[in-house]
Amino acid sequence: MTNTSTLEKSTPLNYYQEQNNEVELFESAWHNQLPVLLKGPTGCGKTRFIQHMAEKLGRKLYTVACHEDLTASDLIGRHLIGDGKTYWQDGPLTRAVREGAICYLDEVVEARKDSIVVMHPLTDDRRILPIDRTGELLHAPPEFMLVVSYNPGYQNLLKGMKPSTKQRFMSMSFDYPNKELEAEIVSKEAGVDLELAKLLARLASHIRQLKDHDLEESASTRLLIYAATLIKSGIPVSDACRAAIAEPLSDDIEVVEALMEVMNAQLGDD
Amino acid sequence: MEEWVGVKWHHYITNKSTIRYREAAVSLKDFGKRLAVYFRALGGDPGLSLAETSDYIHSAHRTFLQKMAGSGVKQALPHFHNEYFFLPNQIDCFPSKKSNEALYYWLTALASLNHTPHKNHWIKHNQYLSQQILKQWPGLRARYKSLSRLQLKHRPKISTLPKKLQAVERAIQQVIADPWCENDIEVGHDVQSLPVMLWLYPSPIKTVAERRDQQDQDEQDQEQKLASKNLGDKKYKAEQMDDRDPGDGLIAFRLESLFTWSEFLNLDRSEEDTDDEDLQSIADDLDKITVSSGKTASKVKLDLDLPSAEYDDVVLSGGILLPEWHYKKEQLIEQQCALQTMALKITEPAQWSEQTQKQARILKRQFESLKPERKWLDRQEQGDEVDLNSFMEFSVQRFMGRGTTDPNLYRQLHQTNRDLSTLLLADLSLSTDAYISGDRKVIDVIRESLYIFGECLSAAGERFAMTGFASKLRSHVRYYQLKGFDEDYDDTVRNRVYAIRPNFYTRMGAAIRYATKQLAVQKTGQKLLLILTDGKPNDLDQYEGRYGMEDTKHAVNAARKEGLVPFCISVDIEPHDYLSYIFGGQSFVHIKHIEELPKKLPLLFYQLTT
Numbered sequence: 001m002t003n004t005s006t007l008e009k010s011t012p013l014n015y016y017q018e019q020n021n022e023v024e025l026f027e028s029a030w031h032n033q034l035p036v037l038l039k040g041p042t043g044c045g046k047t048r049f050i051q052h053m054a055e056k057l058g059r060k061l062y063t064v065a066c067h068e069d070l071t072a073s074d075l076i077g078r079h080l081i082g083d084g085k086t087y088w089q090d091g092p093l094t095r096a097v098r099e100g101a102i103c104y105l106d107e108v109v110e111a112r113k114d115s116i117v118v119m120h121p122l123t124d125d126r127r128i129l130p131i132d133r134t135g136e137l138l139h140a141p142p143e144f145m146l147v148v149s150y151n152p153g154y155q156n157l158l159k160g161m162k163p164s165t166k167q168r169f170m171s172m173s174f175d176y177p178n179k180e181l182e183a184e185i186v187s188k189e190a191g192v193d194l195e196l197a198k199l200l201a202r203l204a205s206h207i208r209q210l211k212d213h214d215l216e217e218s219a220s221t222r223l224l225i226y227a228a229t230l231i232k233s234g235i236p237v238s239d240a241c242r243a244a245i246a247e248p249l250s251d252d253i254e255v256v257e258a259l260m261e262v263m264n265a266q267l268g269d270d
Numbered sequence: 271m272e273e274w275v276g277v278k279w280h281h282y283i284t285n286k287s288t289i290r291y292r293e294a295a296v297s298l299k300d301f302g303k304r305l306a307v308y309f310r311a312l313g314g315d316p317g318l319s320l321a322e323t324s325d326y327i328h329s330a331h332r333t334f335l336q337k338m339a340g341s342g343v344k345q346a347l348p349h350f351h352n353e354y355f356f357l358p359n360q361i362d363c364f365p366s367k368k369s370n371e372a373l374y375y376w377l378t379a380l381a382s383l384n385h386t387p388h389k390n391h392w393i394k395h396n397q398y399l400s401q402q403i404l405k406q407w408p409g410l411r412a413r414y415k416s417l418s419r420l421q422l423k424h425r426p427k428i429s430t431l432p433k434k435l436q437a438v439e440r441a442i443q444q445v446i447a448d449p450w451c452e453n454d455i456e457v458g459h460d461v462q463s464l465p466v467m468l469w470l471y472p473s474p475i476k477t478v479a480e481r482r483d484q485q486d487q488d489e490q491d492q493e494q495k496l497a498s499k500n501l502g503d504k505k506y507k508a509e510q511m512d513d514r515d516p517g518d519g520l521i522a523f524r525l526e527s528l529f530t531w532s533e534f535l536n537l538d539r540s541e542e543d544t545d546d547e548d549l550q551s552i553a554d555d556l557d558k559i560t561v562s563s564g565k566t567a568s569k570v571k572l573d574l575d576l577p578s579a580e581y582d583d584v585v586l587s588g589g590i591l592l593p594e595w596h597y598k599k600e601q602l603i604e605q606q607c608a609l610q611t612m613a614l615k616i617t618e619p620a621q622w623s624e625q626t627q628k629q630a631r632i633l634k635r636q637f638e639s640l641k642p643e644r645k646w647l648d649r650q651e652q653g654d655e656v657d658l659n660s661f662m663e664f665s666v667q668r669f670m671g672r673g674t675t676d677p678n679l680y681r682q683l684h685q686t687n688r689d690l691s692t693l694l695l696a697d698l699s700l701s702t703d704a705y706i707s708g709d710r711k712v713i714d715v716i717r718e719s720l721y722i723f724g725e726c727l728s729a730a731g732e733r734f735a736m737t738g739f740a741s742k743l744r745s746h747v748r749y750y751q752l753k754g755f756d757e758d759y760d761d762t763v764r765n766r767v768y769a770i771r772p773n774f775y776t777r778m779g780a781a782i783r784y785a786t787k788q789l790a791v792q793k794t795g796q797k798l799l800l801i802l803t804d805g806k807p808n809d810l811d812q813y814e815g816r817y818g819m820e821d822t823k824h825a826v827n828a829a830r831k832e833g834l835v836p837f838c839i840s841v842d843i844e845p846h847d848y849l850s851y852i853f854g855g856q857s858f859v860h861i862k863h864i865e866e867l868p869k870k871l872p873l874l875f876y877q878l879t880t
Contacts, residue, residue, distance in 0.1 A: 073676065078674055078675070078676055079674060079675030079676060080672070080674055080675070081668060081671070081672070081674065081675060082671050082672060083671065086675050133676070206311050206312060206313065207311055209310060209311060209313065209316070210307060210310055210311050213310060213316055213847075213850050213851065213854075213855055214306075214307045214310065214850070214855065215855070216855060216856060254303040254304050254307070255303075255304075255307050257304050258303070258304040258305070258306075258307035258308045258311065259307070259311070261304065261308050261375055262308060262311045262312065263409075264409050264410075264413075265312070265375075265379060265407040265409045265410045266407055266408070266409050267408075267409050268408065268409035268411075268412060
């Protein structure tokens with residue numbers, strides 16, 4: 001549930017291709033101690049962005065993937081008993097506050113509303129985290145930052161982010177990059193030549209027109225990278241596209257076949 | 271005997287004279303959905319739908335054999351018309367299934383540029399379209415090559431053609447072989463050359479504007495609406511009478527051909543809206559359906575006058591002015607629609623059939639279990655009782671040395687409340703007056719559905735309202751309040767539901783906007799707007815067609831912005847594309863068998879909200 005990426009100065013920064021001014025915006029939010037909400041469709045680079053930024057700012061990153069059973073103590077911490085005595089174990093949020101790290105709650109709408117409330121005092125100008133169990137009151141250091149993300153496309157009828165919670169964050173909207181940028185990203189990530197990446201990016205931009213009408217989700221940059229990776233390892237183009245793009249996008253055989261035709265029109269069927 | 275010989279002769283001579291590969295035929299029915307997705311993915315206008323067109327008589331030059339057989343005059347030509355892109359219902363002009371399939375995709379690709387070829391430059395225009403597509407979609411080049419090779423085989427030999435056609439034919443063949451070739455031939459649409467299967471054609475039906483040019487000034491007032499025949503989704507050729515050139519063709523006179531289906535009557539069929547099976551089969555038999563645009567023998571105006579004041583429902587308040595979206599101007603025009611809230615005139619108490627009541631009882635019982643009630647919640651920090659299961663688990667953990675100090679060992683009674691208001695908006699337009707089977711009409715099913723829906727939701731303790739709407743132009747949108755949010759579901763409401771009847775048209779946008787207003791003031795966290803309809807938005811004016819669709823789409827998006835969740839339940843005959851265009855792919859459901867609606871509606875509500 002929790003993973004910690006530690007910073008190792010020797011490795012190069014996680015590759016991230018800036019689309020607009022998000023890097024500058026995020027840096028300035030960090031300097032001014034503002035919490036940030038990232039929204040955007042799946043696979044458009046939200047998580048990659050936050051990894052990149054954590055490295056750039058030299059902060060540790062605590063990532064929590066939210067789910068329905070996530071409780072407040074999963075975030076803050078709990079007492080454990082062992083060897084005849086009890087001891088307190090910090091949750092990822094508490095640890096991030098103590099260490100002045102970045103805490104990233106992924107898919108925050110999936111979490112129960114009552115567990116989300118614990119982060120409210122951290123998101124206004126108080127920037128405190130009261131821990132009821134131990135009676136501690138943590139003041140977040142200036143380096144601490146809270147980042148949450150969610151995918152607005154997902155909302156089913158009765159799930160969504162409360163407007164009042166939304167308002168506590170500075171929001172940044174992410175979308176799939178434009179064709180040229182996306183081609184560059186795909187080519188760098190999968191290590192394929194730019195021409196192939198360009199074709200894939202063009203294909204994706206066409207498939208994205210089908211969003212809401214024929215498809216629930218549009219083709220993500222991530223899927224393109226998968227396809228390119230398969231092609232690079234020697235899988236024929238049309239098989240790779242079927243496995244990495246058409247099939248993941250729809251279960252309807254008619255739609256899958258139509259997507260394959262679109263791919264053939266772009267990439268050729270032989 | 272004579273007939274038998276005739277049939278044999280017909281088969282023999284048509285097989286001789288036309289190039290059709292029946293065994294390799296592919297039909298649009300099997301590909302429709304794929305092609306529609308393909309069309310949109312390549313950039314086709316998502317507001318358009320795909321439809322099939324039947325053979326269309328062209329005036330191409332025919333070989334002697336073809337004239338003998340009376341064949342070669344008909345061909346289905348792909349074209350745009352109104353909100354449709356028409357494709358041949360069947361393609362069998364190439365020897366393999368694969369090529370015929372590829373032709374469907376090729377034509378769809380051409381259409382995805384959303385151009386209708388100009389009728390005076392159709393060669394040039396198709397050349398341009400082909401170039402664009404081949405440039406944008408390099409993967410199609412190989413396919414085009416093989417298709418064009420096949421197509422060239424089918425083109426008439428230039429030397430066999432009359433002189434006047436040779437130059438055109440040469441240009442056509444050049445362009446097919448190489449879309450990048452230079453040519454500057456300009457020919458009108460009526461030129462007598464064999465249609466190219468790889469190209470799009472201008473609509474065979476003239477537009478209102480074009481026809482208006484032809485008509486005398488004094489006739490213009492009589493101008494009727496454009497005649498386009500849509501029986502099912504198949505399109506038949508409608509043609510002006512004076513177009514035919516009788517010179518080309520060989521007719522052996524046979525006496526029985528005097529009694530023919532094809533005849534000219536000066537009747538206005540532009541508003542023909544019955545979808546009758548007999549008409550369908552007649553139309554299939556016809557070469558063409560003649561539609562006159564001139565003076566009509568009698569003028570039938572399809573306007574439904576308001577009922578007399580005595581029988582009419584009661585107007586509750588003057589007009590509530592609502593805006594409307596004009597998609598061409600891309601502008602929300604304020605105060606465009608006047609909406610009246612109406613109370614239904616109740617003439618008799620509700621009498622539900624035994625069967626309906628039984629169904630309602632069964633579903634009601636199921637929904638009673640949804641009623642907010644006190645439930646035991648396990649694993650609580652505090653509570654009225656000890657939760658033995660979690661205590662066991664805790665003890666085990668502690669023995670193993672891993673116990674936590676915050677065990678949740680209690681159970682607590684908890685009131686579960688749903689934070690949801692639902693408004694059901696039902697379409698009560700005249701189209702619901704149609705019969706489904708026997709003596710049951712669509713409106714009867716809707717009436718029962720509303721009744722059972724109300725019974726179920728009130729049993730489940732939901733907060734809900736039920737309304738209906740109909741319209742006659744923008745000045746008169748009727749909005750019926752069947753049950754308000756704060757009203758109890760009692761006999762008054764049941765009587766109102768029982769009293770609904772079909773009325774006028776479907777100006778859906780205005781109704782949705784008003785329903786949005788009603789729902790927006792509800793103080794619950796979740797707001798669900800269910801729209802129950804049996805067809806497209808439609809009214810007497812421009813609201814029919816694209817305008818109405820765009821306005822409704824705009825209203826739905828506005829509702830979404832207000833934080834509502836709009837959801838459409840359609841009982842249209844077919845699950846048409848317009849539904850996903852208006853409501854979005856995830857926000858509608860099509861109920862195939864309308865008889866199931868009463869049962870499905872409450873269950874659908876349950877699925878959507880839990």
